[in-house]
Amino acid sequence: GAVVSQHPSRVICKSGTSVKIECRSLDFQATTMFWYRQFPKQSLMLMATSNEGSKATYEQGVEKDKFLINHASLTLSTLTVTSAHPEDSSFYICSARKLAGDYNEQFFGPGTRLTVL
């Protein structure tokens, strides 16, 4: 158990368009979901923490109006990159923490590679 999916796995879009990435916990309920960004050959940088039913908490330096996060249910969180530009191209990974489970354990999705032309 504890499977997290992301959709799409890969997306290419034109500069100026918006892209939505979905993160789903398939076999458990997630109180908290995390969104990370990973640059080539670099570590994961936490972008924001979202709790179901409340506004996301963004890390310093992350534009909340550009990276819209919605966590409307216990199994789904979405990240929308608005007016995407080439510098937004990256690998985006989400993770989820179980509603009833080890607080220390996060389950990661397979990631979404975004390329902005």
Add this chain to the structure above:
Amino acid sequence: AQSVAQPEDQVNVAEGNPLTVKCTYSVSGNPYLFWYVQYPNRGLQFLLKYITGDNLVKGSYGFEAEFNKSQTSFHLKKPSALVSDSALYFCAVRDLGFQKLVFGTGTRLLVSP
């Protein structure tokens, strides 16, 4: 502030030999430490964690890690490497009282046949 250092960008080891991937950490309180593995274009897979208790932690796929408080280290080890262990390994720490994990920069492990 909490931080993690992985001093090696890459570790090369021959199949069958023991491997060590290094990690040191800095936190203000008691650390919660984790190792994750990432295969190309994939998310992270959990290997093991240290919360409390025995300093030697055993995890998935034959990996283990030793918590050393005096050296603030949490090195990942495996007695006999496999070619399939080749991947990117991340150490992470969570400080008590904080929600988020802080990741190291990752170490690429290359196991040669």
